[in-house]
Amino acid sequence: MRSYNIATACIVSLSLPLLSLASLIAVPQPRSDNPGFVALPFSRKRHEPALRSRQTDVDVPLYNVTTISYLVELSIGTPGQIVKVAIDTGSSELWVNPNCQTVNSQGEYQDCVADGQYSPNNSSTFQDLEARSSITYGIGKVELAYVKDNVALPNSTIDLKSIQFGAAIATQDLSEGILGLSFGNVSNPKALPYANFVDQLYLQGATKSRAFSVALGSQNLNDGGVLVLGGIDTGKFSGSLVTLPVLGPQLGESIPRYWVQLESLGSTINGQTKKYSNSAFPVVIDTGSTLCSLPSAIIQQMVQDTNAKIDSQGDVVVRCSIATSNNHFNFVFAGMTISIPWSDFIYPVSGSRSECVLGVTPSDSVVLLGDSFIRSAYIVFDQDHMQLSIAPWADCGEKQMSIGPGPVGNVQGSCNSTGISGSNGHGQNTGPILGAPSWIVLALVGLVTITLGAL
Numbered sequence: 001m002r003s004y005n006i007a008t009a010c011i012v013s014l015s016l017p018l019l020s021l022a023s024l025i026a027v028p029q030p031r032s033d034n035p036g037f038v039a040l041p042f043s044r045k046r047h048e049p050a051l052r053s054r055q056t057d058v059d060v061p062l063y064n065v066t067t068i069s070y071l072v073e074l075s076i077g078t079p080g081q082i083v084k085v086a087i088d089t090g091s092s093e094l095w096v097n098p099n100c101q102t103v104n105s106q107g108e109y110q111d112c113v114a115d116g117q118y119s120p121n122n123s124s125t126f127q128d129l130e131a132r133s134s135i136t137y138g139i140g141k142v143e144l145a146y147v148k149d150n151v152a153l154p155n156s157t158i159d160l161k162s163i164q165f166g167a168a169i170a171t172q173d174l175s176e177g178i179l180g181l182s183f184g185n186v187s188n189p190k191a192l193p194y195a196n197f198v199d200q201l202y203l204q205g206a207t208k209s210r211a212f213s214v215a216l217g218s219q220n221l222n223d224g225g226v227l228v229l230g231g232i233d234t235g236k237f238s239g240s241l242v243t244l245p246v247l248g249p250q251l252g253e254s255i256p257r258y259w260v261q262l263e264s265l266g267s268t269i270n271g272q273t274k275k276y277s278n279s280a281f282p283v284v285i286d287t288g289s290t291l292c293s294l295p296s297a298i299i300q301q302m303v304q305d306t307n308a309k310i311d312s313q314g315d316v317v318v319r320c321s322i323a324t325s326n327n328h329f330n331f332v333f334a335g336m337t338i339s340i341p342w343s344d345f346i347y348p349v350s351g352s353r354s355e356c357v358l359g360v361t362p363s364d365s366v367v368l369l370g371d372s373f374i375r376s377a378y379i380v381f382d383q384d385h386m387q388l389s390i391a392p393w394a395d396c397g398e399k400q401m402s403i404g405p406g407p408v409g410n411v412q413g414s415c416n417s418t419g420i421s422g423s424n425g426h427g428q429n430t431g432p433i434l435g436a437p438s439w440i441v442l443a444l445v446g447l448v449t450i451t452l453g454a455l
Contacts, residue, residue, distance in 0.1 A: 034157060034205070035402055036208045036230050036402030036403075036404075037230035037402040038158055038206070038228070038229050038231075039226050039229075039233065039398070039400050040073070040154075040228075042070040042071060042072060042087075043071045044068050044070060044225070045071055045111055045115075045176065046068055068371065069086045069176060070086060070216055070287065070371075071084040071086050071176065072085065072179065072227055073154050074151055075152040075154060076118045076123070076149055076150070076152075077120070077123030077124075077126060077149050078124045078125040079123075080150075081117075081119065081122065081123070082116050083096050083115065083116040083118050084176070084177075085115075085176065085177040087178075087179050087181060087214070087227055088178050088182075088287055088288030089181045089214070089285060089286055089287045089288065090257070090258075090286035090368070091135065091180035091288060092191060092192045092196050093133075093135060093165070093192065093196060094151075094163070094165040094166070094177075094178070094179050094180060094196065094197045095142060096117070096118045096167060096177035097117050097118055098112060098142070098168055098174050098175055099170060100112035100113050102172060103175040104173075108175045109175075111175065111176075112175040112176065125161075126147060126149050127148040127149065127162070129145075129147060129164065132145055132146070133146060135166075138288075140171065140173035140174035141171070141173070141174070142166070142170070142171045142174055143170045144169060145167050145169055146164060146166055146167075148164050149162070149163065150162070150163065151163045151165070153206075153229075158201075160200050160204050161204065163197065163200055164194050164196075165197075178288070179197060180196065181197070181212065181287075182256075182257060182258065183256045185199060186202075186203075187210075190255055191255040198212065201229055202230075206230065207230025207402070208403060208405055209382070209384045209403050210382075210383040211380065211382040211383060211403045211408070212227060212230065212380075213227075213228045213232045213236075213378065214227055214374065214378075214379050215233065215236035215378050215393055216371060216374050217236075218375055218393075219347075219375055226398075230402055230403055231402045232380055232400070232401060233399060233400045234399045234401070234412070234414040235395070235397040235414050235415065236395060236415075237378035237391040237393055237415060238392050238394040238415040238416055238417050239392060239413055240391065240411065240412050240413070241378075241413075242333060242390055242391065242410070243334075243387050243389045243407070243408065243409070243410070244260040244333055244387065244388050244389070245260070245386060246259060247259040247261065258285045258381060258388060259282050259283070259284055260283060260388050261280070261281075261333070262331065262332070262369075263335070264279045264280055265330065266279065266329070266330045267301075267302070267305050267327065267329050269305060273330065277297075277301070278295075278297055278298070279298055281295070281367055282367065283367050283369050284367070285388065286370055287370070287374055288370075290359075290370055290371050290372065291372055292360045292361070292369050292370050292373050293360070293361050294360050294361075294362065295364055296364055299316060299360055299361075302316065302360060306318045307319070308358055314362055315357050315361075316357060316360055317349075317356070317357060317358075318346060318357070318358050319354060320346065320353065322346065322356075323346060324343070325342055325343075327341070328340060329345055331369070331373060333390055336390070337392075338376055338377050338392055339376075339392070340376040344375060344376055345359045345372055347359060359372025359373070375393065376392065377390055377393050378391050378393045378394075380403070382408055384405070385407045385408075392417070394415035394417070396415035396416075399414045
């Protein structure tokens with residue numbers, strides 16, 4: 001959960017033009033200086049927290065899970081200053097400059113410093129907005145001073161002008177800045193009183209829609225993950241994208257989040273598949289959360305399947321040896337299953353070779369799917385049409401294209417279920433622009449296939 005206390009900021013209004021049929025249909029075109037999307041590869045930061053006591057009066061080590069943050073590079077100011085920030089679909093704001101002196105360990109300190117710091121005094125395009133804010137995350141808090149400056153995206157021609165973001169005044173339990181990718185002012189002024197990073201990409205013409213896609217990739221990989229702003233990468237999933245409506249605010253909230261309906265959750269053990277009872281409910285998709293927060297009744301069924309135990313802090317502790325099994329957890333959305341091997345759903349524990357932690361934590365309030373789930377999925381977040389599209393993650397290269405002004409549709413991934421390319425070669429593809437009616441996209445794809453086959 002994130003709570004906001006914003007002192008002052010400006011309101012941005014937007015008048016959207018009517019879309020012609022021509023704007024929804026595009027044949028493949030050579031790459032231009034502005035293809036309508038930009039792909040930002042992730043660098044992975046592994047966190048190994050220092051041991052600390054379970055209770056203040058008992059010197060027993062907590063289960064310290066080695067977690068991963070997914071960072072992208074931004075170039076801020078004039079001249080550009082390279083800063084790495086962690087992506088977060090559970091919050092809406094971009095901020096930089098965590099206080100590295102307040103982190104938990106020397107390793108965290110070194111990583112924090114290596115991410116870079118933004119110095120307003122070294123930028124000729126810096127503007128001080130003389131406004132303050134604070135954001136409270138599930139873990140950690142930041143106090144911000146709002147500024148405006150230019151933000152460029154590496155390996156592209158995109159240079160956004162006068163972007164509002166936060167420069168940290170003080171941070172608690174946060175070792176990296178954050179790129180919030182949730183809804184901004186254009187979607188709902190109640191969510192945020194200014195146009196955020198996703199809004200500005202669209203408003204300044206860098207993307208053709210307020211949409212982006214995320215592929216985190218397996219925790220066993222050192223690279224391969226990517227954030228595609230304004231586009232998708234068909235080389236990062238198998239099967240067809242299944243589109244889900246984003247549900248309205250839940251639990252009495254007034255701001256939009258990426259809520260979607262989970263149809264069911266269950267397991268496959270020794271080839272036998274079962275569905276957990278009472279496993280249909282709305283969930284938030286949140287890249288800023290390491291674990292999945294699930295109802296206690298669901299976690300009890302997972303505990304039974306994995307022979308786990310729940311410690312006094314709520315950690316679900318399992319034997320690491322379950323990673324060698326061929327068992328899975330199955331998350332079903334609108335008839336499509338994301339099947340996650342147990343080996344991809346556990347985290348190692350610092351100082352232990354035999355005990356691991358299952359990628360869940362009990363919550364009977366906000367139910368969310370964090371990185372332990374998202375690593376096995378490819379997800380398109382479409383704010384313009386209030387939709388999420390999802391498919392099983394795979395990796396068979398880079399095949400990137402822009403998302404047009406229309407809905408994404410049931411796009412077919414380039415990989416088969418083992419992550420092997422379903423077509424020849426790697427590389428980018430700037431067309432067809434997604435967002436045309438699905439029958440037109442299929443016709444264009446068929447035409448391209450026939451033409452290539454004749455060469």
